[in-house]
Amino acid sequence: MKIGVLVKNVPDTETKIKLTSDGTGIETQGVKFVMNPFDEYAVEAALQFKEKIKDDATVTVVSLGPDRVVETLRTALAMGADDAVHVWDDAFEGGDMLTNARILAKVIEKIGFDLILGGKQGIDYDAMQTCAAVAEHLGIPQVQIVIALELSEDKTALVARRRIEGGDEVVDIKLPAVVTCEKGLNEPRYASLPGIMKAKKKEIKKIGLADLDGLTADDVGSMGSTTKIVGYESLAQRPSCRMLEGEPAQQAADLVRALREESKVI
Amino acid sequence: MKLGLSDEERMVQETAREFADSEIAPVAANNDAEGRFPADIVKKLAELGFMGMLIPEKYGGAGLGNFCLVLALEEINRVCASTGVTMSVHNSLATSPIIKFGSDYLKETYLPKLATSEMLGAYALSEAEAGSDAASLKCRAVKDGDEYVVNGTKLWVTTGAHADLFIVMLRTDTEKRSKGISAFVVERDTPGFKVGKKENKLGLRGSSTTELIFEDCRLPAKNLIGEEGIGFVIAMATLDGGRIGIGTQAVGIAQACLDASVAYAKEREQFGRKIGEFQAIQWKIADMATAIEASRLMVYRAARMRDMDVPHTKEAAMAKLFASEAANRAAREAVQIHGGAGYLKDFPVERYFRDARITELYEGTSEVQRIVISRSYLQA
Amino acid sequence: MTNDILVFAEIRDGSFKKINAELISAGLNLAEKSGGAVNVAALGGDIDAAIEDARKYPIQKVYAVKNAVLANYSTQGFADALEAVVKQAEPAIVLFGATAMGKDLSARVAARLGAALLTDCTEVDLEDGSLKVKRPVFSGKVYANVVSTNDGIKMASVRPNIYPASDQGGDPAELVDVACDLSADNIGAMVTAIESTAAGRKDVTEAEIIVAGGRSLKSEENFKILEELADVLGASVGASRAAVDAGYAPHSQQVGQTGKVVNPKLYIACGISGAIQHLVGMRTSKVIVAINKDANAPIFQHADYGIEGDLFDVVPLLTEEFKKIVEG
Numbered sequence: 018m019k020i021g022v023l024v025k026n027v028p029d030t031e032t033k034i035k036l037t038s039d040g041t042g043i044e045t046q047g048v049k050f051v052m053n054p055f056d057e058y059a060v061e062a063a064l065q066f067k068e069k070i071k072d073d074a075t076v077t078v079v080s081l082g083p084d085r086v087v088e089t090l091r092t093a094l095a096m097g098a099d100d101a102v103h104v105w106d107d108a109f110e111g112g113d114m115l116t117n118a119r120i121l122a123k124v125i126e127k128i129g130f131d132l133i134l135g136g137k138q139g140i141d142y143d144a145m146q147t148c149a150a151v152a153e154h155l156g157i158p159q160v161q162i163v164i165a166l167e168l169s170e171d172k173t174a175l176v177a178r179r180r181i182e183g184g185d186e187v188v189d190i191k192l193p194a195v196v197t198c199e200k201g202l203n204e205p206r207y208a209s210l211p212g213i214m215k216a217k218k219k220e221i222k223k224i225g226l227a228d229l230d231g232l233t234a235d236d237v238g239s240m241g242s243t244t245k246i247v248g249y250e251s252l253a254q255r256p257s258c259r260m261l262e263g264e265p266a267q268q269a270a271d272l273v274r275a276l277r278e279e280s281k282v283i
Numbered sequence: 284m285k286l287g288l289s290d291e292e293r294m295v296q297e298t299a300r301e302f303a304d305s306e307i308a309p310v311a312a313n314n315d316a317e318g319r320f321p322a323d324i325v326k327k328l329a330e331l332g333f334m335g336m337l338i339p340e341k342y343g344g345a346g347l348g349n350f351c352l353v354l355a356l357e358e359i360n361r362v363c364a365s366t367g368v369t370m371s372v373h374n375s376l377a378t379s380p381i382i383k384f385g386s387d388y389l390k391e392t393y394l395p396k397l398a399t400s401e402m403l404g405a406y407a408l409s410e411a412e413a414g415s416d417a418a419s420l421k422c423r424a425v426k427d428g429d430e431y432v433v434n435g436t437k438l439w440v441t442t443g444a445h446a447d448l449f450i451v452m453l454r455t456d457t458e459k460r461s462k463g464i465s466a467f468v469v470e471r472d473t474p475g476f477k478v479g480k481k482e483n484k485l486g487l488r489g490s491s492t493t494e495l496i497f498e499d500c501r502l503p504a505k506n507l508i509g510e511e512g513i514g515f516v517i518a519m520a521t522l523d524g525g526r527i528g529i530g531t532q533a534v535g536i537a538q539a540c541l542d543a544s545v546a547y548a549k550e551r552e553q554f555g556r557k558i559g560e561f562q563a564i565q566w567k568i569a570d571m572a573t574a575i576e577a578s579r580l581m582v583y584r585a586a587r588m589r590d591m592d593v594p595h596t597k598e599a600a601m602a603k604l605f606a607s608e609a610a611n612r613a614a615r616e617a618v619q620i621h622g623g624a625g626y627l628k629d630f631p632v633e634r635y636f637r638d639a640r641i642t643e644l645y646e647g648t649s650e651v652q653r654i655v656i657s658r659s660y661l662q663a
Numbered sequence: 664m665t666n667d668i669l670v671f672a673e674i675r676d677g678s679f680k681k682i683n684a685e686l687i688s689a690g691l692n693l694a695e696k697s698g699g700a701v702n703v704a705a706l707g708g709d710i711d712a713a714i715e716d717a718r719k720y721p722i723q724k725v726y727a728v729k730n731a732v733l734a735n736y737s738t739q740g741f742a743d744a745l746e747a748v749v750k751q752a753e754p755a756i757v758l759f760g761a762t763a764m765g766k767d768l769s770a771r772v773a774a775r776l777g778a779a780l781l782t783d784c785t786e787v788d789l790e791d792g793s794l795k796v797k798r799p800v801f802s803g804k805v806y807a808n809v810v811s812t813n814d815g816i817k818m819a820s821v822r823p824n825i826y827p828a829s830d831q832g833g834d835p836a837e838l839v840d841v842a843c844d845l846s847a848d849n850i851g852a853m854v855t856a857i858e859s860t861a862a863g864r865k866d867v868t869e870a871e872i873i874v875a876g877g878r879s880l881k882s883e884e885n886f887k888i889l890e891e892l893a894d895v896l897g898a899s900v901g902a903s904r905a906a907v908d909a910g911y912a913p914h915s916q917q918v919g920q921t922g923k924v925v926n927p928k929l930y931i932a933c934g935i936s937g938a939i940q941h942l943v944g945m946r947t948s949k950v951i952v953a954i955n956k957d958a959n960a961p962i963f964q965h966a967d968y969g970i971e972g973d974l975f976d977v978v979p980l981l982t983e984e985f986k987k988i989v990e991g
Contacts, residue, residue, distance in 0.1 A: 140801070149774065158850070211345055216294070
C-alpha cells in the first residue's frame with residue numbers, strides 16, 4: 018500500500034506576523050517555519066497505518082514550496098516516513114491554493130498512491146482548499162476534518178469520523194481517496210534520534226515543471242492563479258479594557274449592567 | 284568555527300525543545316514541589332534516544348556527539364533542571380567512561396541497557412574527606428582472586444536513589460595518590476552494596492542525591508574499567524564532559540530566567556507603563572541576554588573540541604565557570620524583575636533561582652574551576 | 664454568464680441554517696453592485712420544508728436538486744448537484760458558508776469549474792467586476808485583502824456571524840427544479856451516521872454567546888459552573904487548548920489556533936490567560952469579557968470588560984445576576 022502525505026511548512030504558531038513596510042507582504046525574515054501542525058497528524062496517521070499493515074506499505078511525504086520546505090520533509094523522514102518529494106520550480110512562485118493543487122495532483126498521479134493524507138488546513142492561509150482540489154483533479158473521494166480513521170481488513174476502504182458543527186459524521190470511504198486530518202486524530206510522535214540519523218542518509222527527490230506532463234508555465238504560479246493578495250491589514254485595536262472594581266458581587270452586577278446597557282449584547 | 288547548525292543538529296534541538304515544552308514543562312513545578320523523580324519522563328526520553336546519545340549505534344545508542352548532547356541538554360534544562368541533571372549524568376558521566384575506556388565485555392553488557400535506560404546510570408567520586416580534593420579518596424578496593432572487595436562510603440551521588448549502574452572511583456593502591464585510583468562498574472544489586480540516605484536539598488528537588496555504602500562488597504574483576512591506576516585519568520576525562528554538561532545546564536536555566544523575565548516585563552505595568560519600558564529593566568535584560576550568548580558559545584566550543592578529541596580541560600572548566608556564574612546572576616535578576624512575585628512559588632523563577640545555585644558547586648566548585656584554568660597558564 | 668449571485672444553502676436535518684440568511688444578505692449587497700439577482704441552491708433529500716423557508720427570503724429563485732442520494736452530505740454528490748445548478752443558473756458569484764460543509768464543497772466545485780475561490784471571508788465586495796474580500800490569515804493574526812483575477816465564475820465562503828441575517832418578506836421566490844443524474848455508486852465517500860456531540864448546545868462556531876474556560880478551572884467537574892452560566896444565557900461552552908489538553912473539556916469545544924475560530928457577539932473568558940494561540944480564535948468577537956486572578960494576564964489587553972478575581976467566586980455571582988434579567 019502506498020501512502021502519500023501532503024505537508025507544508027508554515028510560520029511557527031508563536032510567531033508574530035509582521036507586515037512589510039508597504040503593507041503588501043508578510044515579513045519572512047527571521048520567521049521560524051515548522052511543519053504545519055495539522056500535517057503532523059497526517060504523517061502520524063500514515064506511520065500508524067504502515068506499522069499496522071506491516072507488509073510493504075510505504076509512506077512518501079510530498080511538499081510544494083521553496084527550499085525551506087526541505088527542512089519539513091527531513092522532519093517527516095525523521096519521524097519515520099520512507100521517502101520524500103520536494104516539488105518546486107521558479108515558475109511555481111505566487112501560485113494560489115487551487116493552482117498548487119493542480120501541480121500536486123500531477124505529482125501524485127505520476128507517483129501513484131492508494132491513500133493521500135493531509136492536514137485539514139495550513140495555519141498560514143487557512144484556506145482548506147488544496148486537498149479537496151487535489152481530490153477533484155484525481156477524480157477520487159475526499160473526506161476532510163477527520164478525527165478518527167480505520168482501515169478495512171482488505172485495505173481497500175476506510176471508515177472515518179469527520180468533525181462538523183455540533184457533531185461528527187461517520188463516513189465510509191473507498192480507496193484511493195484523500196483524507197484531511199484534524200487535531201484529536203492521534204498524538205504525533207517526535208522525531209527520534211535514530212530516526213534523525215536515518216533521515217540524514219535519505220535522498221529527497223526533486224520534481225519541477227519539466228517533470229510534469231501537460232502543465233506549462235501559464236498554468237502554474239501567479240500566471241495560473243485566479244486570486245491575488247493585494248495587501249494586508251493589521252487587526253483593529255480594541256479600546257482599552259474597562260476593569261470593574263469592588264467586591265465580586267459588585268463586579269458581577271456592574272458587568273451585567275454594562276453588557277445590557279452599554280454594549281447591548283444581552 | 285561553524286556557527287549554524289546542520290540539519291541533523293537542528294532536528295535534535297527541535298525534538299528536545301518540543302519534548303521539553305510539551306512533556307516536561309507542564310509537570311516540572313509539581314515534580315519540584317513534591318520532590319518527585321521523573322521516572323516516566325526519563326523512560327520517554329530513552330525511547331527517543333536521548334539516554335544513549337553518545338553510545339555508538341552498534342550498542343543501540345544514537346551515535347551522536349557531545350555537541351548534539353549539549354543542544355538537547357540545554358532544552359531539557361530550560362524547563363526542568365532536575366530532569367536535565369539526570370540526563371546529563373547518565374549520558375556524560377555514566378556511559379562515557381565505558382564507551383571510552385571499557386572492555387568489550389563491559390560495552391556489550393552495559394551499553395545496550397544504558398541506551399534504553401533499562402539501566403539508569405550514576406557516577407560516584409566524592410567522599411566525606413575527598414570533595415574538591417578528589418585524589419585523596421579513601422574508599423578501598425582490594426583484589427581477591429577474580430574479585431575486588433570494597434569497603435567505604437561515597438557521597439553526593441546524583442540519581443543515587445534511582446540508578447541501576449554506578450561508575451565508582453575506588454582506591455586500589457594506598458601507596459600512590461592519584462595513580463592509586465581505579466574505576467569500576469557497580470550494579471545496584473551487588474551484595475554488600477547499598478544506597479544510603481537521600482539528601483534534602485535547596486534545589487534540583489526532582490533529582491535524588493544519596494550516599495553509597497560498601498560493606499565487604501565483592502565486585503567481579505571484569506567490572507574494572509580499563510586497568511588499575513587509571514581511575515583518576517578516567518575521572519578527570521569524564522569530568523571534562525560533565526562540566527560541559529553542567530555549563531549547559533546553567534545556560535538552560537539562564538535562558539529560562541530570561542524568557543520568564545522578558546514575558547513578565549512585557550506584561551507587568553507599573554506607573555502606567557509596562558515595566559519593560561523602564562531602563563532599569565532593559566539593562567538587566569540586556570546583560571542577562573549577553574551573558575547567556577557568551578555562555579552558550581563557550582559551551583558549544585568546548586563540546587565541539589571534545590567531539591574533535593582535542594584537549595579541552597581548560598575550555599570545559601571556563602565554560603562551566605562562566606555559565607554557572609552567569610546563570611546565578613540571571614536567576615537573581617529574574618527574581619528582581621518579578622519583584623515580590625518572583626519570591627513566590629506561583630512563578631517559575633523561584634525554582635530557577637534555587638536550581639541555579641548548584642551549578643556553581645557540583646562538578647567542581649567555581650574555585651576548583653579557577654584552579655584548573657589558572658593551572659593551564661601557570662604550570663604550562 | 665449572468666450577473667446573479669448564487670447562495671449555496673446549507674441544510675442540516677431538513678432545516679435551513681442561519682448562515683444561509685446571512686449569505687443572502689451578503690449576496691444582496693453584491694447583487695446591488697452587479698445588477699443581478701440573488702438565487703439560492705437547495706440540495707438534499709427530504710428538503711421541502713427548507714425550500715419553502717428559503718422561498719420566503721427576498722431572492723428571485725430557489726434552484727433545487729432533490730434526490731435521496733443527497734440525504735446526507737457527500738462531497739461528490741453535492742458537487743455534481745451544485746455543478747448542475749451552476750450550469751443552469753450561470754451565476755457570476757457563488758457564496759458558501761465558511762463551515763465544514765461549505766469549505767469542503769466550495770474547494771471541490773471551484774477546482775472542477777476553474778473558478779476563483781476565496782475562503783473564510785469576513786467581508787465580500789465587488790469592484791470592477793472582481794470579487795474583493797477581506798479574510799483573516801495566519802490564524803487570524805492579520806487580514807489579507809484578496810481579489811479574484813479571472814474572467815469566469817467566482818466563489819467565496821463567508822464566515823458565520825459576520826453579516827446580519829436577511830429578513831424574510833415579499834413574494835415567494837420562484838422554485839426551479841434542476842435535473843441531475845446522481846447515483847450512489849459514483850460516490851466513494853458516504854456518510855453512514857451523524858452523531859451529535861453538542862448535547863443540546865450550539866457548536867461554538869455557531870453560538871452567539873460563548874462562556875469559555877481555561878486550565879485554571881482545574882477539573883472537568885468544575886466546568887459545570889461555566890455550563891450553569893451558559894444555560895442561563897443560552898450560550899455554548901468553549902475551552903482553551905490548555906484546558907482541552909488537560910482533559911477538562913473535549914476538543915470540539917476548543918477555541919484557538921488548533922481548535923475553532925469563533926465569532927460570537929459576547930465571549931466570556933474565565934481563567935484564560937490569553938496566549939496568542941487562543942486569542943487568534945476569538946478576538947473578532949464583538950464584546951469580550953475577561954475574568955482572571957492575574958491582573959497582568961494578556962487577555963485583559965484584548966477584552967472590553969475585565970474582572971480581576973477568582974472565577975470560582977465571580978462566575979456563580981454572574982450566573983445569579985443574569986438569572987435576574989432573564990427571569991425579570
